Every structure is written in structure tokens, then in C-alpha cells.
Amino acid sequence: MKILIRAIIVLLCLTLIPITAVATAAIKQRFADGPNRVFSGGPLISGTLHSGPEPDWQFVNSIPTIEMQLQVPSTSRRIWTVEHAGKLYVWSGYMNSQVGRLWKQWPAQAQENGNAVFRIDGIRYERFLQRIDSGEALDGIAAAITAKYPSQTTRATIESGNVWLFEARPR
Amino acid sequence: MKAFYLCIAGAIVVMVLAVLFVPGVDDFVEQTFQRYLGRAAS
Numbered sequence: 001m002k003i004l005i006r007a008i009i010v011l012l013c014l015t016l017i018p019i020t021a022v023a024t025a026a027i028k029q030r031f032a033d034g035p036n037r038v039f040s041g042g043p044l045i046s047g048t049l050h051s052g053p054e055p056d057w058q059f060v061n062s063i064p065t066i067e068m069q070l071q072v073p074s075t076s077r078r079i080w081t082v083e084h085a086g087k088l089y090v091w092s093g094y095m096n097s098q099v100g101r102l103w104k105q106w107p108a109q110a111q112e113n114g115n116a117v118f119r120i121d122g123i124r125y126e127r128f129l130q131r132i133d134s135g136e137a138l139d140g141i142a143a144a145i146t147a148k149y150p151s152q153t154t155r156a157t158i159e160s161g162n163v164w165l166f167e168a169r170p171r
Numbered sequence: 172m173k174a175f176y177l178c179i180a181g182a183i184v185v186m187v188l189a190v191l192f193v194p195g196v197d198d199f200v201e202q203t204f205q206r207y208l209g210r211a212a213s
Contacts, residue, residue, distance in 0.1 A: 006172070013179040020183050024190040025200040036198060038205040099211050 030075070034067045034119060040075040041067075044117050047124045054170055057083035060120060061148060066090075070106060071115035077106060080151075081118075081168075084144040085137070088118075088168040090129070091145070093153065096162040107131075107164040118168065127168040134159055141165065 026039040035041035044067055060066065060083050068090060069076035081090050092107045094100025110116065114129040132138070138155040145153045157163045189196045 009172075010175065013176070016179065017182050017186055021186045021190055021200045022204050024187050025197040025204070028191060028197055029201070037201045038208060039201055099208070103208060 034069075035076050035078045037078060040077050042076065043074045044069045044076050044119045044124055047119050047122045050123050050125045055125075057086065057088045059083075060088065061144075063120065067119040068106075069117045069119075070109055070113065071117075072113045073109065075106075076119075080145075080149055082141070082144045082148050084141045088127070089132075089141055089145075089165060090168055091153065091158075091163050091165040093151070093157075093163050095164050096160070107166075110166060114166075115171065116168070126171045128171045129166040130169055132158075132165050132167055133161070138165070 029036055029039040029041050032041045033043075033045045060081050063081070065078045066081045067076055068079050079090050079092075081088060083089070092100075092104045095104065095107065110129040111131055116127050116129050118125045118127055132141075138158050142154050142158065145151050153163050158165050190200055191197075
């Protein structure tokens with residue numbers, strides 16, 4: 001019994017090392033100007049703020065990820081995006097899974113306050129996130145998503161709530 | 172066991188300092204975490 005307890009203690013102590021590394025990296029990223037990979041970053045500070053007419057969003061279809069910061073809380077993350085029919089979309093998957101719900105908190109935050117800032121190619125765009133969970137347009141948007149990314153997003157997964165889709169409208 | 176605890180404490184301090192100050196370590200940690208997170212979520 002004593003050996004078992006010691007083995008558990010040793011295992012827990014060894015597990016502490018990677019946990020500390022992950023926690024430190026996550027905290028460090030919070031103080032950075034934007035996100036890196038999966039950890040949330042700080043507010044998007046650098047980059048000129050776009051003003052003027054709405055851009056032709058087709059250029060995002062050749063960009064793997066963009067940086068997005070919500071107004072509340074002012075944390076930022078790196079996300080996938082797609083353009084369809086002249087409109088810009090972002091989304092969050094795994095929303096029906098336990099891990100997904102713990103991991104992805106921004107969709108619920110965006111539903112409460114949709115004001116967001118995107119940074120694409122060093123230019124910041126002020127947007128308003130409007131969730132879309134039904135409609136004929138979902139077929140085309142899902143097709144655009146799967147054409148760009150190795151994603152299993154379909155109209156059904158959006159309507160079931162496993163994928164939360166937002167249109168990034170101008171403010 | 173005392174020596175073991177000291178080793179673990181030392182390793183944690185070294186790990187924290189490495190993540191904070193050695194270029195690329197934070198990115199490596201994040202990349203590895205992302206891999207495991209993606210696997211857990213799917």
C-alpha cells in the first residue's frame with residue numbers, strides 16, 4: 001500500500017512539470033499583443049484600424065487564420081475564417097462536446113456582446129458578430145468552410161449547435 | 172523522497188524560467204498542448 005501511495009505521489013509530481021509549463025505559457029500569452037496558437041492573447045494593439053468602405057473579403061480565403069479579439073473580455077484568439085457571398089464568417093466547433101465547451105468560451109461571450117476586432121495582415125477591422133444557426137445560406141457557407149479547411153462542418157452540424165457560426169458584420 | 176521533491180521543485184522552476192525567457196519554448200509548449208487538446212476534443 002505504501003509503495004502504491006508513493007507511486008501516485010511520484011506520478012503527480014511528474015505531471016506537475018508539464019502542467020506548470022502549459023500554465024506559464026498560457027499566462028505569458030495573455031500579456032502579448034494577440035494570440036499565438038491556442039492560448040488566448042491580450043488585446044490587439046498593433047496595426048492600423050481600417051476605415052472606409054467594406055473590403056472585398058475574398059482575400060481571406062487564402063489566409064489560414066486570423067486574429068480575433070472580443071470587446072468583453074478583451075482577450076484575443078486565432079481562428080479560422082471564410083468568405084462566402086461577400087460576407088465574412090467565423091465559427092467554433094466541438095460545441096456539443098464537454099472539452100469543447102470548456103475550451104471554447106468565446107462563442108458564448110460573443111453572443112452576449114458581439115463587438116469584436118479582427119486583425120488580418122496587420123490591419124484591424126471592427127466587426128459585430130451575429131450568430132447564424134439556420135437558413136438556406138448555411139449550405140453555401142458550410143461548403144466554403146469544407147473547401148478551405150479539413151473540417152466536417154455541415155448545415156446539420158451548425159443547426160444542431162455543434163458548430164456555432166457567426167457572421168462578422170460591420171459595426 | 173526529500174531529494175525527489177527538491178528535484179521536482181527545481182525542474183518546475185527551470186521549466187517556468189525556460190518558458191518565460193528562452194525563445195521558442197513557449198511556442199513548443201503551446202504546440203504540444205494544441206495537439207493533445209485537438210485529440211481530446213475530437
